[in-house]
Amino acid sequence: MKENEVLVKVEHLSKKFCKDLKTSLWYGVKDLYSNVLGNTQPRNLRPKEFWAVKDINFELRRGECLGLIGHNGAGKSTLLKILNGLINPDEGKVTIKGRVGALIELGAGFNPILSGRENIYNNGAILGFTRKEIDTKVEAIIDFAEIREFIDMPVQNYSSGMKVRLGFAVAAQLEPDVLLIDEVLAVGDLGFVLKCYKTIDKILPRTAIIFVSHSMPMVSRICNQIILLDNGTTKFQDKDVSKAIDLYYTRFVQNESNLLFTDETLELNEVKLLDCNKNSDNLYQLNWLDDLKIYFRFKLKKSIKNIPIFAIVILDKEQRPAAYLDLNNDFSNLEIKNNFIEFVVKHNKVQFSKGVYSVDIVVKREKTKNVYLRQNNILSFQIKHDLDIFPPFLLTSDFQKV
Amino acid sequence: MALETKIYQKENNTNIAKLLKDSIKDIYNSRFLSKQLAVRDIKAQYRQSFLGIIWAFITPLTTAFVWIFLNLTGTIRLTDTGIPYPVYAFSGTLLWSIIKEAIDAPMSSTTAAKGLLSKINFPKEALLVSGIYKLLFNSLVKIIILLVFLVVFGVGFHSSLLLFPFAFLGAILFGTTIGLFITPIGMLYNDIKKIISLGLGFLMYATPVVYAIPKEGLMKTLMELNPFTPIISTTRAFIVGQSPEYLAYYGWVLAVCIPLLVVGLLLYRISIPILVERMSA
Known part of the structure; x- marks a missing residue:
């Protein structure tokens, strides 16, 4: 295994969205039809559509962390969804090598009626663990989440912080080659947030991380390259993290007292x-x-x-x-x-x-x-x-x- | 170990063999997930309910009771069914409810997992399989009640009952195939679900569910054309030990369903990213 192999390669990636629900649904029907036939036509904007992500390019190697920053609606989450394979791009290509882990929603698949312990299995199954793997890890998960006392209580009685803890504890057991992180770690108390970042620091050397955040201190701490998105396009892309952060802040400089x-x-x-x-x-x-x-x-x-x-x-x-x-x-x-x-x-x-x-x-x-x-x-x-x-x-x- | 490489681009993979192989591989690899999802939903459903399992068979049972009552009181006169009417009516409504649930299952499982679909990448086929697991569980309860009916009304157990499990799976295959085809559009427009439920409500009366096929007339033609007829009547024949009337048509329907199920699976696989794109906020 080469230490610096390219794990994520994104070339000219674009994705369009529709502003109007009724039109969007109708385009959905049309896309269903054309995609079944294998749509190879170039995609142009149809009425009421816009580019949510336009012409993104980057390469990421093992051990590197790419920060995706930008204002709300700049296309960060859309880009992450494409990288996660949830939606297909309209142009361009993504090549990802290895196991992809996503910290996008913690505690996916939790059922509020069931106990924490049962939900560890639900969540673990969705993240791709086998029953055996969960059996061996369940104790470690409970300890990591620090909620042993409440583990057999229905999850609906958990506080939101406890749910996130449990969700992260399960996700932390993943050993991904590529890790996608959205703004999930913002919840939870300080101790928990620190624990999360410690975990990320631990897996970073073995992983290529793509990190979406509005928290510049965190971005500057773990990222070694940055893409600043603005209305779906790359406004700045470089290894100069602090320059990108400066640019990000200037967008929010308020002139109004x-x-x-x-x-x-x-x-x-x-x-x-x-x-x-x-x-x-x-x-x-x-x-x-x-x-x-x-x-x-x-x-x-x-x-x-x-x-x-x-x-x-x-x-x-x-x-x-x-x-x-x-x-x-x-x-x-x-x-x-x-x-x-x-x-x-x-x-x-x-x-x-x-x-x-x-x-x-x-x-x-x-x-x-x-x-x-x-x-x-x-x-x-x-x-x-x-x-x-x-x-x-x-x-x-x-x-x-x- | 070589790393698995995934490529996402606008062109779909139109290589059917490859798509099918991936789909089957996903179904196999996600067997724990599908079981876990089914167990989760069943547990949650019964833990939050007082009457619990009764809800699984109460609907077909009440429909059957209405018809048994109408027949007993002479309000309506029905053609002779060859077996005690309560057994006929209950087996009919029960099989009908199983098929109906099978048609609904793919769409309702997918809809229930909307939140997951737009956040996490997991084998989507697991949703379909978990839907079938839930269906099997609910049906099992209904079948036990049916067996009680057989004993109580003196029909007894015939050797053809051994064929019933296969016919039962056939009914699920039939329903699931229809369900898979309506799911992509149904996920986009709520109308589809309503149209299906309305349509099935009418279709029940053109199927030998609570009464037998008349000897002549327009209704006879309609009922004999209806593909639900051979499914219901053949399965019922196996249960009560009659000789199945529409065995040839039954064979044809199932033979057509198998390739269509495969097409449906591929359709599902291709359409999920498009659906996620349209429904995710």
Whole structure:
């Protein structure tokens, strides 16, 4: 067995779907008829059809993991279904060598009335195990799922997390050459998710994996090549995983600020970054270790006695809060002039890692209560650096010989 | 070990021998799956029911009782059947229900597995086989009741009863073949299921189920043309020990069914990806 044999080869793969149910069913009848006769005609779009997947090409070897990313409806799941042999392509060709395992739906074939133990057999049978294989593995499965106490209870009384655990425990016994993973691992608690990824890490060296996910941290962790799909076509395809992820995120950069709450005391009039250029997409760009200077101007609609507290939150590309800028205090010397409050917040030598960040703001009367205004995504900026890392911070360091 | 290579492309494999070989290989390899699916459904069905197994034979039994009652009270006058009428009526409704279930089985098994079909690749033929297993199980219960009828009404057991298992399998073969042909279209349009159930409701009266074939007239011609007639009447003849009237026609129907069953299996295999594409969300 060669270590780097090509296990999956996809050439010019295309698939069309129909937007209208009635028409779709009628095309189904026509396809039934023509396919029985062996349809070799080139497939063109008929009225109300569109290409769900268009001209996809890739090769995958043992030990490699391909990440399929893209917005909802980009064609990821359709592509996976074709690779799994559930539906036939309309153009192109897929060649797959070896046993194909699919983590697309966990717990397939479970019957809610029957017990967990009985359902291990149902699910195992559907995944292609023989009775003997399941007999020898059933204890391992129960242990892996960590639900021994409830194994003889009807599955309808399981929590959704328990069902997924049991389903994954059965599927983890597969020893596939090619493994297709859809967004199934998102369910379940953290311990379980970690367990899943540990299992995947374990089988990765022997397997070619195709991984569909919206979770970029996971993608960046296990994939070594990426296809970014956009409306069924390949928008980006390379071994440069972080570049693909960047592109993925830029698609979701929101330019619209979003006012969550206001008691009409003040409104945000203007916000901008100072000493900083914008790129062609109107996005501020900073280099790592540049100074971050944010200019704010608020207009007061009611008069207030004291200067409010400004809480400025910076969120990373996954919309996780990454940092707070320290709050203003009495020594900040902010003042109200003609019903305007104007100030600049400065943070020296920003140590965010490469990527796009956005800013939310909360204006309060006091530190912990009486919110005047809460507004999200008032500003976005991009940090540029050569190093592609996933965590939101790249801290300066100083290596010294001891 | 050389790895198995799968190729998916738009061109179907039109090599019939290869398709058939794959289909039979899948049926054989998935024997555990089909059994497991059948056991799952049967278990679940009875575990969630109080009357349990009674539901398997209550429908043909009640239909038979209605006709037995109509006949006993003289509301309708039926041609002499040569055997006690209750045995005639019950064996008729029972065989009819078995054939009807056999026709429905491929489509209902496939429909029930819709969710699976669009998510997991497994040998689809296992659905058909599990449908037949379930059918056999339900029929077994009905047949036991029928045997009780034979004793109670003094018909007794004849040596021709030994032929009954074969005739029974013949009836299933007949029903399954019809079922396989309607499944692809029936999976796309709900109408098919309704049309079939409506059509079979009428067809029952053109088949010697609850009354014998009249001596003359249009009905006689219709009933003798109806391919369900030889299946029902021959099987019943084996049960009660009469000499079968339409044995030649029976032989023809089964002889035609065997190649058609093979065609049906291939049709099923080819059509599944198209059906999955149209029904998966």
